[in-house]
Amino acid sequence: MMSLSKLTRWAAAAACALAIAAPAQAEKVYRLKMAETWPTNFPVFGDAPRNMAAMAEKMSNGRLKITIDSKNKHKAPLGVFDMVRAGQYDMGHSASYYWKGKVPATLYFTTMPFGMTAPEQYAWFYHGGGMELMEKVYSKYNLLSFPGGNTGNQMGGWFQKEITSLEDLKGLKMRIPGFAGEVLAKLGASPTNIPAGELYTALERRTIDALEWVGPSLDLRMGFHKIAPYYYTGWHEPATELQFMINKRAWDRLPADLQEILRVAMRTAAYDMYIHSYHESAKNLEIIEKDYPNVKIRSFPEDVMAALRTANDELLTEKAKEDPLAKEILESQANYLKTVRRWTDISDKAYLNSIAQ
Amino acid sequence: MMSLSKLTRWAAAAACALAIAAPAQAEKVYRLKMAETWPTNFPVFGDAPRNMAAMAEKMSNGRLKITIDSKNKHKAPLGVFDMVRAGQYDMGHSASYYWKGKVPATLYFTTMPFGMTAPEQYAWFYHGGGMELMEKVYSKYNLLSFPGGNTGNQMGGWFQKEITSLEDLKGLKMRIPGFAGEVLAKLGASPTNIPAGELYTALERRTIDALEWVGPSLDLRMGFHKIAPYYYTGWHEPATELQFMINKRAWDRLPADLQEILRVAMRTAAYDMYIHSYHESAKNLEIIEKDYPNVKIRSFPEDVMAALRTANDELLTEKAKEDPLAKEILESQANYLKTVRRWTDISDKAYLNSIAQ
Numbered sequence: 001m002m003s004l005s006k007l008t009r010w011a012a013a014a015a016c017a018l019a020i021a022a023p024a025q026a027e028k029v030y031r032l033k034m035a036e037t038w039p040t041n042f043p044v045f046g047d048a049p050r051n052m053a054a055m056a057e058k059m060s061n062g063r064l065k066i067t068i069d070s071k072n073k074h075k076a077p078l079g080v081f082d083m084v085r086a087g088q089y090d091m092g093h094s095a096s097y098y099w100k101g102k103v104p105a106t107l108y109f110t111t112m113p114f115g116m117t118a119p120e121q122y123a124w125f126y127h128g129g130g131m132e133l134m135e136k137v138y139s140k141y142n143l144l145s146f147p148g149g150n151t152g153n154q155m156g157g158w159f160q161k162e163i164t165s166l167e168d169l170k171g172l173k174m175r176i177p178g179f180a181g182e183v184l185a186k187l188g189a190s191p192t193n194i195p196a197g198e199l200y201t202a203l204e205r206r207t208i209d210a211l212e213w214v215g216p217s218l219d220l221r222m223g224f225h226k227i228a229p230y231y232y233t234g235w236h237e238p239a240t241e242l243q244f245m246i247n248k249r250a251w252d253r254l255p256a257d258l259q260e261i262l263r264v265a266m267r268t269a270a271y272d273m274y275i276h277s278y279h280e281s282a283k284n285l286e287i288i289e290k291d292y293p294n295v296k297i298r299s300f301p302e303d304v305m306a307a308l309r310t311a312n313d314e315l316l317t318e319k320a321k322e323d324p325l326a327k328e329i330l331e332s333q334a335n336y337l338k339t340v341r342r343w344t345d346i347s348d349k350a351y352l353n354s355i356a357q
Numbered sequence: 358m359m360s361l362s363k364l365t366r367w368a369a370a371a372a373c374a375l376a377i378a379a380p381a382q383a384e385k386v387y388r389l390k391m392a393e394t395w396p397t398n399f400p401v402f403g404d405a406p407r408n409m410a411a412m413a414e415k416m417s418n419g420r421l422k423i424t425i426d427s428k429n430k431h432k433a434p435l436g437v438f439d440m441v442r443a444g445q446y447d448m449g450h451s452a453s454y455y456w457k458g459k460v461p462a463t464l465y466f467t468t469m470p471f472g473m474t475a476p477e478q479y480a481w482f483y484h485g486g487g488m489e490l491m492e493k494v495y496s497k498y499n500l501l502s503f504p505g506g507n508t509g510n511q512m513g514g515w516f517q518k519e520i521t522s523l524e525d526l527k528g529l530k531m532r533i534p535g536f537a538g539e540v541l542a543k544l545g546a547s548p549t550n551i552p553a554g555e556l557y558t559a560l561e562r563r564t565i566d567a568l569e570w571v572g573p574s575l576d577l578r579m580g581f582h583k584i585a586p587y588y589y590t591g592w593h594e595p596a597t598e599l600q601f602m603i604n605k606r607a608w609d610r611l612p613a614d615l616q617e618i619l620r621v622a623m624r625t626a627a628y629d630m631y632i633h634s635y636h637e638s639a640k641n642l643e644i645i646e647k648d649y650p651n652v653k654i655r656s657f658p659e660d661v662m663a664a665l666r667t668a669n670d671e672l673l674t675e676k677a678k679e680d681p682l683a684k685e686i687l688e689s690q691a692n693y694l695k696t697v698r699r700w701t702d703i704s705d706k707a708y709l710n711s712i713a714q
Binding site: 114118257264272309 | 412415416417418471475476477479483509510512572573590591592595612613614617618621622624625628629632635636639642643646654656666697699700701702704705707708709711712
């Protein structure tokens with residue numbers, strides 16, 4: 001049996017050991033590795049995860065450290081879904097519509113032709129059931145998905161020739177990937193995909209007749225305004241929302257305060273990118289119009305827009321028939337758009353149209 | 358001289374005491390008291406500071422606790438500036454333009470007639486020099502000021518009679534406080550201010566001919582749609598941004614991680630309120646139009662809008678002459694608006710106009 005004095009000393013030592021252990025526990029550093037789809041130093045898009053990681057590290061007093069590998073490092077820009085799912089990376093920064101080949105219903109969480117604008121879509125995500133539907137799609141793959149930053153309305157693209165009628169779309173060779181390419185193909189265009197580094201030369205040498213990229217925020221540095229005279233307003237990506245994704249096990253390992261720090265940092269970084277994009281587009285558009293006054297900004301004629309819309313709606317009807325989950329998401333979006341667009345029409349749209357005079 | 362064994366024991370005890378002190382220090386709870394301008398349970402506006410406080414408390418694991426007193430408690434809805442400045446409260450949630458009687462340059466950090474939309478104005482705050490100008494105005498008063506949530510475009514108001522010409526503004530008795538009231542007064546209207554609780558009766562009994570409140574998000578519960586047939590689209594508050602303010606000494610007392618938690622929580626809560634307002638306006642407008650199909654939504658005629666704009670610009674020219682700081686802010690806003698509106702025109706505006714057909 002231990003003597004009382006020994007017991008006292010032992011208890012004091014044990015208490016002391018516990019006290020020493022406590023701060024070490026409190027200061028445990030959690031490290032997350034993130035893969036982004038973008039190349040190193042990609043502006044605006046690449047700024048969003050870095051803004052997020054900086055906020056998270058500072059708010060957590062260094063307890064949450066997120067390192068970001070660009071595609072130059074991991075070499076798999078379109079492998080982010082698989083790498084995060086497998087736990088090779090804890091997090092990803094990408095865009096949901098890139099995964100439609102693997103999981104068709106992921107298409108609907110980025111932006112849709114003739115769909116919602118950025119504030120309308122954020123309202124759908126956060127108040128109209130969008131987050132719940134995204135969780136329904138991603139939870140099967142052991143992933144959490146969150147809005148990751150909005151580009152705002154993307155431009156319709158750079159064209160070598162003016163589009164005056166539906167006839168001009170026939171045989172048009174255009175770099176336009178994804179669902180919007182399917183819509184254009186229905187009207188006789190030939191959508192192609194070409195690596196970013198070859199786009200300028202392809203457009204200059206007329207290997208392609210047109211291309212879409214993002215908008216002035218990112219188009220300026222690509223130099224397309226130097227070689228294509230027509231810049232069309234947008235219809236196909238009215239509010240492109242990038243994506244933060246997290247492996248569910250990596251998320252579950254975080255204590256509750258760090259989960260909240262991560263959630264809020266992602267949410268803020270997403271909104272911040274929307275505002276950053278808005279600023280960069282405004283600033284760069286001014287540069288383009290000042291330095292290249294011959295660039296003509298055009299909108300597609302009414303009959304072209306109407307045909308694009310019809311083709312779009314037909315494709316969506318097919319997709320809804322193929323997949324009950326797609327049907328559920330598309331109906332949620334269509335219903336919400338109807339309600340929210342009425343408000344946009346009598347608020348921002350009425351305001352912008354009235355003061356233009 | 359202390360024996361070696363005594364010294365060892367003393368050192369061990371001292372180390373142990375330090376170790377025990379450390380977690381206590383790390384877990385120090387910082388309590389901030391906030392006064393809001395709004396009454397208890399005021400929707401949307403009042404949700405913003407509560408969303409902020411909940412995020413801050415959760416992210417800090419309980420180390421940052423913010424309690425909020427509504428105007429029902431502190432009885433001084435327009436005393437928030439003075440109370441936070443004096444340190445009676447650490448923080449406030451209000452709107453910058455309420456302080457124009459004390460500090461004229463505070464007028465420009467909420468919204469301006471014919472001014473920027475919400476994303477344009479956030480871009481000005483965060484990328485166009487707005488935050489720096491706001492700091493310049495508020496730092497003299499020992500205060501920090503941050504965006505505190507946006508209502509989106511506010512409606513022009515509820516009218517008993519249709520406005521078909523400038524003549525109809527002459528003698529019009531309208532509840533419209535602040536700078537917009539000054540603009541209307543130049544055109545012969547009689548702006549008045551009436552407490553919120555008396556507005557419904559005043560409009561019903563024709564004590565006033567018209568009133569503006571916010572938009573469908575908050576107008577629905579006021580019931581104005583039951584007693585006034587005309588609902589006009591907005592011109593005078595295109596992007597009303599509320600305000601978080603903090604006493605500088607209270608801010609300086611916080612450790613760096615809690616300052617960042619507070620900054621990010623305020624930033625997110627502000628954006629979140631913009632999206633929340635958007636949703637509530639859309640939802641409530643649908644209810645108004647469904648239940649009261651006789652409500653007529655109108656925009657002011659072109660000549661009325663042009664006259665409002667001229668009166669507005671004349672008043673701003675006067676204000677710029679009186680105060681060099683006002684001049685600096687107004688020039689910054691006008692220059693930024695010119696650049697950013699061009700982008701809005703070819704992005705969201707072109708998109709919204711094109712797909713309406």
